[in-house]
Amino acid sequence: ASESAATDLRRNERAVKLPPASDAALRFIGVIRTPWVHRDACPRQGRPDGPECRLVLDPVWHDALQGLEEYPMIEVLYWLDRSRRDLVLQSPKSDGRTVGTFALRSPVRPNPIGTSLVRLVRIENGTVVVRGLDCLDGTPLVDIKPDRCAFSPKAPPKSGEGEAP
Ligand code: SAM
Numbered sequence: 001a002s003e004s005a006a007t008d009l010r011r012n013e014r015a016v017k018l019p020p021a022s023d024a025a026l027r028f029i030g031v032i033r034t035p036w037v038h039r040d041a042c043p044r045q046g047r048p049d050g051p052e053c054r055l056v057l058d059p060v061w062h063d064a065l066q067g068l069e070e071y072p073m074i075e076v077l078y079w080l081d082r083s084r085r086d087l088v089l090q091s092p093k094s095d096g097r098t099v100g101t102f103a104l105r106s107p108v109r110p111n112p113i114g115t116s117l118v119r120l121v122r123i124e125n126g127t128v129v130v131r132g133l134d135c136l137d138g139t140p141l142v143d144i145k146p147d148r149c150a151f152s153p154k155a156p157p158k159s160g161e162g163e164a165p
Helices: 059-065
Strands: 030-033 052-057 073-079 086-090 113-124 129-132 139-144
Touching: 052 059, 052 139, 073 129
Parallel strands: none
Antiparallel strands: 030 052, 030 139, 052 129, 073 113, 073 139, 113 129
16 A cells, blocks of 8 residues: 555655565554545644544553543544655655655655644543544554643653753
8 A cells, every 4th residue: 555656756756765664563552533535535634623533442442541531632643554655855736846755744754653633522432532633534543642731741750850950
């Protein structure tokens, strides 16, 4: 599903030759259910008033959701599994003007991790319902975290975490 032929390049885009990717170190924790089956219909970035989407966790991770309901906003990380992964330069507007991959939030990147800050709507039986996503139906779920702005660490502070001089 991922790497595409050099002929798929837009003007001035540049791909590199890479050894086969080894994704074995990641454990997907579930799957994301969204209304979008085709890329054309999928938003470029999710919006807080977007449609409800569901993070369907594997049963082994259901207890890992305890306490998440406290957070109105949560961060979701996902694996953009249908992306090519070999572009260093991209022409997002297909007009020959290029930008480096790391200057974009394009799904095309060496490790196609997507992140979104989304609105938590409710949690029901191991499924987290959210608004604000922008991924295709069936996208693998990598991680869920509380919004960093609302989160205060539960563990005691470490030395070196004091006030800045
Ligand atoms: N919000 C995330 C971020 O900034 O990291 C992802 C942004 S990315 C621009 C969103 C686009 O990725 C969608 O519009 C769609 O074209 C594409 N996309 C969504 N799900 C995908 C998937 N599973 N595999 C490949 N591309 C996907």
